[in-house]
Amino acid sequence: MMLICIVLIPLLAGVIAWAIGRQNPGAARWVCLLACAIDLVILLTLWNNQAAMAAFAAGGPWLMQVNVPWVPALGISFHLALDGLSLLMLILSAFLGIVSVGCSWTEIKERVGFFHFNLMWVLAGIMGVFLAMDLFLFYCFWELMLVPMYFLIVIWGHENRIYAAVKFFIFTQFSGLLMLLAILALYFLHGHATGTYTFDYDLLLGTKLGSGAAKWIMLGFFAAFAVKLPAFPVHNWLPDAHTEAPTAGSVILAGLLLKTGAYGLMRFVVPLFPQAAIDFTPVAMTLAVIGIIYGAVLSFAQTDLKRLVAYSSVSHMGFVLLGVFAWNRIALQGAVMQMICHGLGTGALFMMVGAIQERIHTRNIEKMGGFWEVAPRMGAIAMFFAMASLGLPGIGNFIAEFLVLLGSYQANATMTSIASLGLVLGSIYSLWIVQRVFHGARENQAKLPDFARREIALFASLIIALVGLGFFPQPIFKTADPALSKLQQLAVAGQGAVQVSEAKHSGGNS
């Protein structure tokens, strides 16, 4: 029930905000802020519930779940379930929800009600994705978060918003359809084999698939998640969408939407198709490494500050892909950490760009420089997030990238060595931002008021979170660990089952 509430609260807040937004925009903002805050409190209470955590760590099925039949004729149920991984992602969602309402406080002046409606619904869709344990329901949430995001970009975006929004929508929808096909194929194969036709994740785990079928179905899922992540050849919707979206949209896109792809890989691709995923590992790792290097290089070549940050996302998310496919405990922990830290850090950078754009009405780096003199607080904060982005020890990102590299070194030393170059390139473009924007001669004479209290508060909360993660990462590991090791066990069990069935098969032939 609690889980339904978590999704329902933002949905309702969105409707209320839309209804009252026309008369009273301020109230709409407060309603949404409050909704996210309530969600956050609920989630933190859950996190604090040591007994449930311990029970789950000891091998309980889920921290919490609801399972009601939805369309029994087709074996579809409304199944939401929570484990440590989902919990962390949900906390991140609620937190970034607050941040994104906060950062659009002065930026969004038109159609405030409808804006917050879309913001809350995209958030609810994302939370649904992190909770859904029925593949049909998962697909519904997966698509549901697209539509409000599309509206956010199209209505409140920048110059080239229409192109960006349509590209974003078509990319994700096409890959989503491939996933739907894969879901259906899995549904039928499982149904034919066992006689129970179901979309339930728990039941579909360990479905025995022929290696050919498993490969194709896995690719269907992988396509959808790779687009969202984004992985190398299908990343090119991202710079456009991130650049053109309003600040809150970019924060949600970078902070949460990309994480749904990574989450999908961890939750579905490897546990459902362990053998196919292992066979696919070299390809996935190559894509990850290309993404890391390519994203970083392109990032350096941008003149549009927002685009620069967007490409850096491609690079950072490459580490997540690398970590997931290394599929050992350390790398997975690193990937989860990277998801959280990238969400916070890149979100902050997008807010920084948004704040600059709101003040000087351009994102062109050429027209910036010397901002430190007039806006020292802004400069210092930007410096911090640039350091976070390049992975300075003491900040969460360092822990994340270090663990990913440490873990994947065991899996594939060559790939990891190349990937670690990404850290070097990361330092270059991160320092480049600080150098070009805050130092040097001041060419732009536009007025540049320094951060006020609201912005300081938002950035401060992000800084505290990142530094906290940098020094005390243990709570995250402790929460994620039972969930991750369970996923690993499932994968091993599934792999064993495949090997047994294949051994039987070959035994039958000979």
Place this chain on the structure above:
Amino acid sequence: MTLLDLVALLPLIILTAAATGIVLLMAVCRCHRTTALFSMAGLGLAVISLPFANSMAPNRAVTPLLMLDTYSFFYMGVMFVSSFVIAALAYAYFEKQDGRREEFYVLLLTATLGAAFLSASSHFVSLFMGLETLSISLYAMVAYTRDRRDSVEAAFKYLVLAAASAAFMVFGMALVYAEAGTMEFAKIAAARGALEQGNHLVLLAGCAMMVVGIGFKLALVPFHLWTPDVYEGAPAPVTAFVATVSKGGMFALLLRYFVLIDVHQYPSLMFLFTAIAVLSMFFGNLLALLQDNIKRILAYSSIANLGYVMIAFLASGHMAVPAGALYIAAYFITTLGAMGVISVMSTKERDADSFADYRGLFWRAPWIAAVFTAMLLSLAGIPLTAGFIGKFYVLAAGEESSRWIGIAALVVSSSIGLYYYLRIVLTMCESAEDEAPVSRPSWTEATVLTGLAAALLFVGVYPGPLIHAAETLVASIL
């Protein structure tokens, strides 16, 4: 003819009586409101009589001509409800117009009757009767706003092409008859067994020529050329009728006929239908990209949508029947909603079919824009709308019987198709210079649009009952 036969025929009898009643009523009083209400009452009664007829006289063959089974009653129900909605839309639409408006409802009822006849026919004679009753009523309906040039042009185009395709169809029937020696679907299917050793060439040629007639009514590529012009020229409620009821009857017939003769036995026919389906999807979606008129876009979108549903048809029987029924029901709700919005937005002079009419609609009339967006998202197959359930089921049916070519075409072409749906949504989001509020929709229009939106979401969120109903059809047809 026994009493039970009459009971089974009750829905059709009510419809005929209502049509005749309106003609008599008009002789006494010419009142638009009364006529519209009368026709809606007739349709409503016909809908109510369906479950009654279905339970009293289940699966009854009345004369060799008609097979009144659950399958045909389901399609009749969907079509009657659609006609009911169209009558309500037409009432609001023609209220804005001058001239004689009452005859429209006679034509609407006879056309619906023809479509219902098609869905129940089990014999070439009843097929042709239904087809012509439908077509002849439609010629007049398309040209009903006869002072508009486009309408008259569209009607002529439809007349000439429909007549030609009907000729093909009759010739095809003759060929099948020559080979099989019977005009009853069931007996043709039986005769096929006897023909095993002989060559099927004439039978196949006959079937192929019938496909021309069927493809024309369903607006499948390459028989689709009339579609955009007729959609554009016809008054919006008539466009809604052409897009829904007239296709529904024919689709029901197609599925019944080819399931009975077991089309999967003939690779050549299967190839033909696969080609038609794939071409329809791609032509429909690609050509829609080039249009600047909303009605034409919806015309091409309907071509593509009928292409999707052909995948269900190509799948094997036990999935094909429910998938087709579900898709048709979902498609009806969606199309009626979209056409309903156009009809509501139309003025006395012209139909609201240009992009300019919708610019900034989200800010001028949020409710109408929200309904239109929901309908477009449903056409695009986004979850929690009826359209998604239809598409989901079609994909499931296709996958179950491994129709990979069709499925691949669906995935690729529907992704292309997203672009033009989004384009309309985009136009509605743009900020218009003059945010002049749209004239308030009348009470009828508001009710109809709200009802359709509610139905769309209900089917999308809670598809259980409709799926159950569609699943029961299999037993009745196979």
